[in-house]
Amino acid sequence: MDVNLLVDLFGYLSIIVHGCTIVAQSMTIGGALFLFILALPMASKIGPQVAITTARMAAWAAFALVVCEAATVALQASVLMATVDLSLLDALGATSAEAGLVKIGAGLVLSALLFAYGTAAPRVPVLLLALVVLVAATMTTHAAARLDDQGVLLAASFLHQLGAAIWIGGIPAFVSALGTVHDRTGWLAVGARFSRMSMAGVACIVVSAAAFTFYYIAAPDALYGTAYGVMAMAKVAMFVMLLALGYGNFRAVERLKSGSDVAVPRMKRFAEIEIGIGFSIFFAAASLTSVPPSVDLVTDRVTWHEVVERNAPVWPRMVSPQHDVLALPALQAKLDAEAAAQHADHADHAFVPGAGFLPVRNAADIAWSEFNHHWAGVFVTLIGLLALLNQGGVRWARHWPLVFMGLAVFLFLRSDPEVWPMGDEGFFESLRDIEVLQHRFFVFLTMAFALFEWRVRLGGWNNTWAPKVFPLLTAIGGAALLTHSHAISNVKDALLIELTHTPLALFAIASGWARWLEIRSEGRLSRVAGWLWPVFFLAVGLILLDYREA
Amino acid sequence: MQKISRRLLVISMGMALLLPLTREAQAHAILLESTPEIGGSAQAGPSAVHLRYNSRIDRVRSRLILTRPDKSTEVLPILNEGSDDVLNSHIDLTPGEYSIRWQVLAVDGHITRGDIPFTVEAR
Numbered sequence: 001m002d003v004n005l006l007v008d009l010f011g012y013l014s015i016i017v018h019g020c021t022i023v024a025q026s027m028t029i030g031g032a033l034f035l036f037i038l039a040l041p042m043a044s045k046i047g048p049q050v051a052i053t054t055a056r057m058a059a060w061a062a063f064a065l066v067v068c069e070a071a072t073v074a075l076q077a078s079v080l081m082a083t084v085d086l087s088l089l090d091a092l093g094a095t096s097a098e099a100g101l102v103k104i105g106a107g108l109v110l111s112a113l114l115f116a117y118g119t120a121a122p123r124v125p126v127l128l129l130a131l132v133v134l135v136a137a138t139m140t141t142h143a144a145a146r147l148d149d150q151g152v153l154l155a156a157s158f159l160h161q162l163g164a165a166i167w168i169g170g171i172p173a174f175v176s177a178l179g180t181v182h183d184r185t186g187w188l189a190v191g192a193r194f195s196r197m198s199m200a201g202v203a204c205i206v207v208s209a210a211a212f213t214f215y216y217i218a219a220p221d222a223l224y225g226t227a228y229g230v231m232a233m234a235k236v237a238m239f240v241m242l243l244a245l246g247y248g249n250f251r252a253v254e255r256l257k258s259g260s261d262v263a264v265p266r267m268k269r270f271a272e273i274e275i276g277i278g279f280s281i282f283f284a285a286a287s288l289t290s291v292p293p294s295v296d297l298v299t300d301r302v303t304w305h306e307v308v309e310r311n312a313p314v315w316p317r318m319v320s321p322q323h324d325v326l327a328l329p330a331l332q333a334k335l336d337a338e339a340a341a342q343h344a345d346h347a348d349h350a351f352v353p354g355a356g357f358l359p360v361r362n363a364a365d366i367a368w369s370e371f372n373h374h375w376a377g378v379f380v381t382l383i384g385l386l387a388l389l390n391q392g393g394v395r396w397a398r399h400w401p402l403v404f405m406g407l408a409v410f411l412f413l414r415s416d417p418e419v420w421p422m423g424d425e426g427f428f429e430s431l432r433d434i435e436v437l438q439h440r441f442f443v444f445l446t447m448a449f450a451l452f453e454w455r456v457r458l459g460g461w462n463n464t465w466a467p468k469v470f471p472l473l474t475a476i477g478g479a480a481l482l483t484h485s486h487a488i489s490n491v492k493d494a495l496l497i498e499l500t501h502t503p504l505a506l507f508a509i510a511s512g513w514a515r516w517l518e519i520r521s522e523g524r525l526s527r528v529a530g531w532l533w534p535v536f537f538l539a540v541g542l543i544l545l546d547y548r549e550a
Numbered sequence: 551m552q553k554i555s556r557r558l559l560v561i562s563m564g565m566a567l568l569l570p571l572t573r574e575a576q577a578h579a580i581l582l583e584s585t586p587e588i589g590g591s592a593q594a595g596p597s598a599v600h601l602r603y604n605s606r607i608d609r610v611r612s613r614l615i616l617t618r619p620d621k622s623t624e625v626l627p628i629l630n631e632g633s634d635d636v637l638n639s640h641i642d643l644t645p646g647e648y649s650i651r652w653q654v655l656a657v658d659g660h661i662t663r664g665d666i667p668f669t670v671e672a673r
Contacts, residue, residue, distance in 0.1 A: 013659075072659075076659060076661070077663055080655065080661070083653055084611055084612070084613045084653070085659075086610075086611060090610070090611070091611070093610075094608055094611050094655060094659065095608065095657050095658075095659075096655075096657065096658055096659025097659070098657075100659075139658075140658050140659045141656060141658060142605075144606075144657050144658040145579070145605035145606045145656045145657040145658040145660075146606070147604075147605065147606060147633075147634065147635055279644065279647070289578070289660070290578050290660060291578065292578060292579070292580050292604055292605075293604075296580060296582075296604035296605075297580070298648050366672065463554075
């Protein structure tokens, strides 16, 4: 495989795998803590099944952690072996690889203990192994590579991951426990104890986040002027969403104490959404580890004036530039002409996918891209409006998923102008370009899920999982957008584009989970959520309509 | 870099995404200063190469590749000297357009790469 392509692949695969690793790690540690702090001590009130299920979940999470970490180490080692001509042993000698191997070992033993002994797994060894995992994970954070203030930053990184594990990592076990117990005493016991655990987790997160803000961000203008700051702000926004849901659960526990269990279903639904938003934060965190802290970027920060100027509303671009004036087709035409003049057998390619170089770009390319975004905004706004009409009782508007089909066709034709059917690059040849591959994959998925949701809207599908596909994919899409939203480090234009990505991602996440709430809850809560998600969708469309690259 | 905008188009509808795929910039370790400078010039003859980053670098697992004016490439030896955030090497140059491609492994496990194009002038 081409070495540059390999490094590109490593770049994005490592973020995906790292996100999965954080999820697995947090569920392992959070599950173990839930087991020993809540499920086992309270077994007399909530029954033995909660502990049994929690132990099994933690065991599987530990196993998943081993798999994810092994993938991380293997990816890194393979890239180093291919690009720096190292032996496997030398590649595995890197500090981060050693930390990864320690995590794999600890996770393996942890998983084996929990699988073999279940709720009888020895407490001290399990917790010690969880500690080893946390310490090793800390050695692959930004703090491990810092030149200054390393001690305090390592401590903050440790605390941050611990807090995330206690709170977010424990929520799956919490949801499972709420579903397992069936009486008010049990719900109250689980809710009250987990509420206190969550508060401890939140405290760890807040304290460590304050340290990160002080050492990594340092100045207010870095919050919007650097990729690290923007991503940190997005994490804070989702953290606030989680706190609001957590507060809802706290209120539910208070109502349980006063003798009413009407809020229990709401508590379950909120906790489900907390899992989704919490995991989105984990993927954002994985992405955050791949960009340098704000303090290291002292030049080319985006100013507030530039942010305002770029986002000032302008009329959308509804007319596309001609294909042949785009940079790549123009360059290809020039190369073809040169080859013809020299009677060469074939002309050089203007762009070779996977060669490690970004394609050339001119003003027409920017106009092309803006045109694409603005029309995509028209499609999405239309979807939001139709969904609102449908919510208001307009029956024919239930066909709104079909608009997605139009969008998918539009994207297929327009997203990569250098590629078939518009460009000279062959379909299969172009799939070497990670981005083109990604686009094609998304178009395929869009078509599939548009058909799916349309079928759901037409009625007749009575299974319980079919309606969940749309909200889940929307929320996952938002999280995915968040994870990739800083593909560039310190280039102003790139960051200005990123500043549009972040609210898009947050609205998509909010929309997906609001729709989830509509499906999963009843009464007023369901109705409110049913009106909210199309509004969030509409917001995505409006942001797209105002999107600019220059 | 601007290709991410087209990616945005596809992704932004908040739908149909199962994988957070991206052309990652590998921007974790950033080059703070270099000799020769990016887009700068150097004198022909023996010359020192010095690169300084924002984080601690694993020298053994990093690489510098020089591309000469005739497009031939050469792996530059990385000297075991200096603080944890620097890479040092040396080259012998004749006039022309050169480029150094660097790839570094930061101690926290991130692989980053970049290019330093520069011109060599006759003494």
